[in-house]
Amino acid sequence: MGETINDVIVIGSGPVGLFAALLLGRRGLNVTVYERWTKHYPLPRACGIDHEIVRQLQGAQLMDEMAPLLDPVIGPDKTYEFVDRMGDTLLRIDWNRPGRSGWPQMNMFYQPDFEHVLVRRIERMPNVSLRYGRELVGLRQSADDVELRLAVTDDPGIVEMDRARYVIGADGARSTVRTLAGIPQTDLGFAYDWLVVDVVPMQARVWKPYVVQHCDPARPATLVGSGPGRRRWEFMRLPGETAEELNTAGKVWELLAPWGMTPETATLERHAIYTFRGCWADRWQEGRLLLAGDAAHLMPPFLGQGLCSGMRDAMALAWRLPMVLRGEAPASLLRSYGPERSAHVQEIIEQAVALGRVICTLDPAEAAQRDAAMKAALAHPGAAPKPPPEPQLGQSGIVRHGDPHGGYLSVQGRVRYKGKVGLFDDVAGPGWQLLHRGASAEAFTGAAQDVIDRLGIIVATFGADGDTADLDGTYEGWFDGLNADAILVRPDFYVFGTSASRRDRSDLVTEVWMSLQGGA
Numbered sequence: 001m002g003e004t005i006n007d008v009i010v011i012g013s014g015p016v017g018l019f020a021a022l023l024l025g026r027r028g029l030n031v032t033v034y035e036r037w038t039k040h041y042p043l044p045r046a047c048g049i050d051h052e053i054v055r056q057l058q059g060a061q062l063m064d065e066m067a068p069l070l071d072p073v074i075g076p077d078k079t080y081e082f083v084d085r086m087g088d089t090l091l092r093i094d095w096n097r098p099g100r101s102g103w104p105q106m107n108m109f110y111q112p113d114f115e116h117v118l119v120r121r122i123e124r125m126p127n128v129s130l131r132y133g134r135e136l137v138g139l140r141q142s143a144d145d146v147e148l149r150l151a152v153t154d155d156p157g158i159v160e161m162d163r164a165r166y167v168i169g170a171d172g173a174r175s176t177v178r179t180l181a182g183i184p185q186t187d188l189g190f191a192y193d194w195l196v197v198d199v200v201p202m203q204a205r206v207w208k209p210y211v212v213q214h215c216d217p218a219r220p221a222t223l224v225g226s227g228p229g230r231r232r233w234e235f236m237r238l239p240g241e242t243a244e245e246l247n248t249a250g251k252v253w254e255l256l257a258p259w260g261m262t263p264e265t266a267t268l269e270r271h272a273i274y275t276f277r278g279c280w281a282d283r284w285q286e287g288r289l290l291l292a293g294d295a296a297h298l299m300p301p302f303l304g305q306g307l308c309s310g311m312r313d314a315m316a317l318a319w320r321l322p323m324v325l326r327g328e329a330p331a332s333l334l335r336s337y338g339p340e341r342s343a344h345v346q347e348i349i350e351q352a353v354a355l356g357r358v359i360c361t362l363d364p365a366e367a368a369q370r371d372a373a374m375k376a377a378l379a380h381p382g383a384a385p386k387p388p389p390e391p392q393l394g395q396s397g398i399v400r401h402g403d404p405h406g407g408y409l410s411v412q413g414r415v416r417y418k419g420k421v422g423l424f425d426d427v428a429g430p431g432w433q434l435l436h437r438g439a440s441a442e443a444f445t446g447a448a449q450d451v452i453d454r455l456g457i458i459v460a461t462f463g464a465d466g467d468t469a470d471l472d473g474t475y476e477g478w479f480d481g482l483n484a485d486a487i488l489v490r491p492d493f494y495v496f497g498t499s500a501s502r503r504d505r506s507d508l509v510t511e512v513w514m515s516l517q518g519g520a
C-alpha cells in the first residue's frame with residue numbers, strides 16, 4: 001500500500017478513464033489509473049466525436065496534437081443519409097454544419113490515435129500514474145477512503161492493495177466497479193450483434209453519402225469515415241447466422257465486395273463482433289465510487305454518441321472532485337453528478353435505440369412500409385427532419401431552479417477579449433464563465449464579487465463599453481434567443497442559469513454558490 005493516499009483512482013484506461021485522469025491531473029490531484037491489460041491495447045470503436053467534445057479537447061490543450069487527426073464532416077459531399085435497399089434516400093441527418101461549440105458538428109477520427117495522445121500527455125504528468133497489468137478484484141469503502149484489491153495480470157497469485165479518497169469506475173460495459181457496488185442497470189431490451197470492419201482503402205475516393213445507413217432488410221449495414229484515409233463498415237448479424245460464421249476474413253471480403261473493396265484495393269485492419277445495446281446504470285454513485293463512460297451507459301452507435309457521453313461524464317467529474325477534495329464544496333456536491341448526467345444520456349440512448357429499431361428491421365414487408373412512410377415524410381415540404389432535440393441535464397443538479405435554459409449546452413464563438421482574438425476559451429480561458437452584455441462588471445454586489453473571486457469566474461462584458469467583442473454575432477444571437485442579459489456557464493460548458501436584468505445578475509452568481517454548497 002502506498003504511503004500517500006491517492007486523491008482519485010481511475011479503473012480502466014479506455015478513453016474515458018484516460019481523459020478523466022488527464023483533467024483531474026491538470027487540476028493538481030494525485031491520480032492513479034489501473035488497467036487490467038499489460039499494455040495499452042487500443043481497438044478502434046468510436047469513429048466520430050461531436051463539436052462539444054472537440055471544445056473539451058481545446059480546453060485540455062490537446063488540439064495541437066488532435067487537429068491533424070480529425071476529419072471534420074464539413075463540405076458538400078459529406079452527408080449522413082439513411083437509404084433503402086435500392087440506395088434511395090429515406091432520411092438525411094444534419095451533421096454537415098458548424099456546431100454551437102465553435103467546431104464542426106461531427107468529426108471523424110481513429111480512436112487509437114486519440115488514446116495515444118492521451119497516454120503521451122499523462123505520461124508527462126508527475127501527479128498521474130498509469131499502471132497496466134492490474135485488475136480490480138475487490139474493494140472496501142470506509143468513511144474516509146476506499147481500499148482496492150488489484151490482481152497482477154501476469155502473476156495471478158499476487159494481489160496488490162491501494163487506497164484513494166474516490167474511485168472512478170471507467171471500466172467499460174462489464175464494469176467491475178458497478179458490479180462490486182451492486183448497482184443495477186435499466187435495459188431497453190435492444191440487443192443486436194454487428195460485425196465491425198475497419199479498412200484502409202489504397203486509393204483516395206469520394207464516398208457519397210459520406211456516412212450511410214443501408215436499411216436493407218437482407219443485411220442492414222453502416223458505412224462511415226473513421227479518420228483521415230480510413231473507412232468503417234458495420235454489418236448486422238442475421239438470425240440463423242452464428243458469430244463465428246460472420247466473423248471471418250473470407251466473409252468480410254465477401255460483404256465488402258459490392259463497394260469495390262477487395263484485398264487488391266484495401267487493407268483489412270481488423271474485424272470484430274459487438275453487441276449494440278441500450279442501457280444505463282440506475283445509480284452512478286455508491287459512496288466514494290463513481291461510474292463514468294460505458295460503465296454507466298451503453299447505446300447503439302448510430303448517433304455517434306457513446307464516447308461523447310463518456311467524455312461529458314469525465315468533464316462533469318473533473319470540476320466537482322477537485323472542489324470536494326479541496327474542501328471548497330461538501331461531498332454532497334457529487335450527488336448531483338449521476339442524476340444530471342443520467343437524464344442527459346437517457347435522452348440520447350432513447351434516440352439511438354429508436355434509430356436502431358428503424359435500421360435493424362429485417363422483415364421485408366415491414367421494411368417496405370417503413371420506406372414508404374420515410375420517403376413520404378422526406379418529400380413533404382416542411383416535414384424535413386429537424387435536428388434531434390438537444391438533451392438537457394437533470395434539473396435536480398447544479399442548475400438554477402426554475403430557469404428553462406439551465407442545463408443546456410452553451411455556445412462558443414470567436415471574440416476579441418481584452419485585445420486578443422480567437423475562440424472564447426482560447427483567449428478568455430475555460431472554466432466558470434459569466435457572459436453578460438450592456439453594463440460593466442462593477443455592477444455586482446459584494447457577495448456576488450466574492451463568489452466570482454472564489455470560483456475564479458471569467459467575466460466577459462459584451463457591448464460598446466465591454467472588454468469583449470462578438471466577432472461573428474454568435475453571442476448576440478444567443479443572448480437574444482434566450483432573452484437574457486447574462487449567462488453563467490459551468491466548467492463543463494453547461495449553462496447554470498441566465499438572468500434577464502442587471503439586478504438579477506448578482507443573484508445568479510450568488511445562487512450558484514449556494515447550489516454548490518448544497519443549499520437553494
Ligand SMILES: Cc1cc2nc3c(=O)[nH]c(=O)nc-3n(C[C@H](O)[C@H](O)[C@H](O)COP(=O)(O)OP(=O)(O)OC[C@H]3O[C@@H](n4cnc5c(N)ncnc54)[C@H](O)[C@@H]3O)c2cc1C
Pocket residue numbers: 011012013014015016017034035036037045046047048049134135136137170171172173174175176177196234274292293294295301303304305306307308309310
Ligand atoms: C462499433 C462501435 C462504434 C462506435 N462509434 C462511436 C462513435 O462514433 N462515437 C462515439 O462517441 N462513440 C462510439 N462508440 C462508443 C464508444 O466506442 C465507447 O462508448 C467508448 O469507447 C467507451 O469508452 P470507456 O473508456 O468508457 O470504456 P472502454 O473503452 O471499454 O474502457 C474500459 C477499460 O477498462 C478496463 N477494465 C475493465 N475492467 C477492469 C478491471 N476490473 N480492472 C482494471 N481495468 C479494467 C478495460 O480493459 C478497458 O481498457 C462506438 C462503439 C462501438 C462498439
